[in-house]
Structures are given as C-alpha cells and as structure tokens.
Amino acid sequence: MKVTDFEGKTVYIVGGSSGIGLSAATLLAGYGSNVFIFARGKERLEDALAKIDNSKKSGVQRSGFKQLDVTDHDQVNKVMNEAVEEFGAPDILINSQGRAYPNYFEKITYKQFDETMKVHIYGDWNTVTALLPHMKERGGYVVNVTSVLGFMGAFGYSDYCPSKYAIIGFSEVLRSELKRYGIGVSILCPPDTDTPGFKVENLTKPPETVAVSEGGGLMQPDEVAAALVQGIKKGKFFIGPGSVRVLWLAKRLVPWLVDLYMDHQVKKVRKDSTL
Numbered sequence: 001m002k003v004t005d006f007e008g009k010t011v012y013i014v015g016g017s018s019g020i021g022l023s024a025a026t027l028l029a030g031y032g033s034n035v036f037i038f039a040r041g042k043e044r045l046e047d048a049l050a051k052i053d054n055s056k057k058s059g060v061q062r063s064g065f066k067q068l069d070v071t072d073h074d075q076v077n078k079v080m081n082e083a084v085e086e087f088g089a090p091d092i093l094i095n096s097q098g099r100a101y102p103n104y105f106e107k108i109t110y111k112q113f114d115e116t117m118k119v120h121i122y123g124d125w126n127t128v129t130a131l132l133p134h135m136k137e138r139g140g141y142v143v144n145v146t147s148v149l150g151f152m153g154a155f156g157y158s159d160y161c162p163s164k165y166a167i168i169g170f171s172e173v174l175r176s177e178l179k180r181y182g183i184g185v186s187i188l189c190p191p192d193t194d195t196p197g198f199k200v201e202n203l204t205k206p207p208e209t210v211a212v213s214e215g216g217g218l219m220q221p222d223e224v225a226a227a228l229v230q231g232i233k234k235g236k237f238f239i240g241p242g243s244v245r246v247l248w249l250a251k252r253l254v255p256w257l258v259d260l261y262m263d264h265q266v267k268k269v270r271k272d273s274t275l
C-alpha cells in the first residue's frame, strides 16, 4: 500500500505542533495536502498552523488544529470524531507525539514510566482506534513514529525504549491486519534529531548515554520528514532516515557487536560515576 500523490489528501498529524511532526506538516502542505495537527498546547498549535499556512501550495488547501492529550482515551475519541465531522476523515495519520527524559533506571519513577508508556504506545492505540472506523471506508496510510531506540535498548532509556519497542510490535500487527482495508502502515525510526524535544531530552542525559550516542550525528527535522514522505510513497514498512538502516541491520545480524560498542562507550565514562 502506498500513497504516491499527496495533493488534496487529508493528513492528520498528532504531535504536529513541534519538531518532526511540524516538519512533516509543512512539507505535506507544500505538496498540496490538507493538513490538520493535534497536540496539547494551544500556543504552539497556533504558531505551527501559521507555518503550515505559509507552506501551502494553493489557496484551496484546508488546515486546522485541535487540542488533544493522546493519553486520554475518551478525549481522543471525542476530539477525533469532532475532527472528522469538521475536517473530513484522514487519508494519512501520522503519530509523532512524544517525550524523552533519559536517566538512570533507579532515578526513573513509576509515574514517569507510566506517562511515557501512555504518551507513546497508548497514544498510538488511542488515535488509531478512534480513526480506523473512518479510514477503513476508503483506505489510507498510518505512520507511527518510534525511534532507533525502538529496536535497540540503550543506557538511560528504561521507560522510553519499552514504549518505543511496543510501537513496533503494534505497527507490525496493524500492517498485517489493515491491508484488507487498503491501509498501509509504516514505522519511522529517527536517530537523534535537532528538535525542541531533543533539547529537553539532553537536559537529563547521564554521561554514559551521551557517550553511547556519540558519533551518531544529528539530523535535521526536515531531513527526517523528507524520509518519512519518501517512505510513504514507496510503501516501506521500515523508514530509517540517514544511516539508521545500517544500525537496524547490525542489531539483527550482529547484536553482540552493537552491545560490545555500547558497553565500551559506557565503560569509558563509568570511572567517576557514583550510580
């Protein structure tokens, strides 16, 4: 299943007010899509909508936003049903909401673990269940944004990694089940990407985490969004921007080598650590 022409398509982007979601929103507006974004904060949604409107290819394109917290199942159902009434059913749904507060396992509270799981995997479950009844009538596409850390457990991410691994499992099932409705499914696995969310992520990173990601480089959200759009065009399940595909293959073919590298990086900074 692929979408080869984005002109006139209705796109819903959850987490579309910032970072990768916002870059995807402006890119798709430039291709002629009707783009609607969803997130919690009204101010960022308003600013993002102005950017989307500036990127539109023509005056007939529609756009808009709705405030929504993906962790709230009932609210997602209500808001998405209102959105379908107002904006029309989406041809493409992109789930790009997220957050990351890396830290030592012993410093991550149950509350943080619970919230991270709810934003990522429960969030995806909530939006897909709310919109599937509307999407299956004419087919479409779903992209769930996971991460390199959705297939690789790394130091400092004991809440984030499980939530992102879960998205891959969920998406594999959806890929198989939604084919019969003409709905394609992809996972986007970004590497470190220069977004507002990434700046927050850096605030709590233990030095070992910094060392593990050293040398991985930093992509720009526009580059990641371009890979996302190409992935939808090709109907690829796995979308790995930049060199992520190499990492994906390494993790599958030589997992011991990946572990060896990560252990080596951790060991380099462990000497002075008290935890």
Ligand SMILES: NC(=O)c1ccc[n+]([C@@H]2O[C@H](COP(=O)([O-])OP(=O)(O)OC[C@H]3O[C@@H](n4cnc5c(N)ncnc54)[C@H](OP(=O)(O)O)[C@@H]3O)[C@@H](O)[C@H]2O)c1
Residues within 6 Å of the ligand: 014, 015, 016, 017, 018, 019, 020, 021, 038, 039, 040, 041, 042, 044, 068, 069, 070, 071, 095, 096, 097, 098, 099, 100, 119, 145, 146, 147, 148, 189, 190, 191, 192, 193, 194, 195, 196, 197, 198
């Ligand atoms: N940047 C990276 O290095 C990187 C790497 C790998 C994967 N990713 C993944 O890529 C996705 C986008 O990340 P980003 O870096 O672009 O993040 P970002 O700049 O922080 O943007 C996150 C978006 O998600 C929304 N959001 C957060 N919690 C939400 C909630 N409970 N309900 C609804 N919306 C919510 C935010 O708006 P509000 O806060 O206003 O709700 C915002 O629009 C995430 O899934 C992230 O895990 C990012």
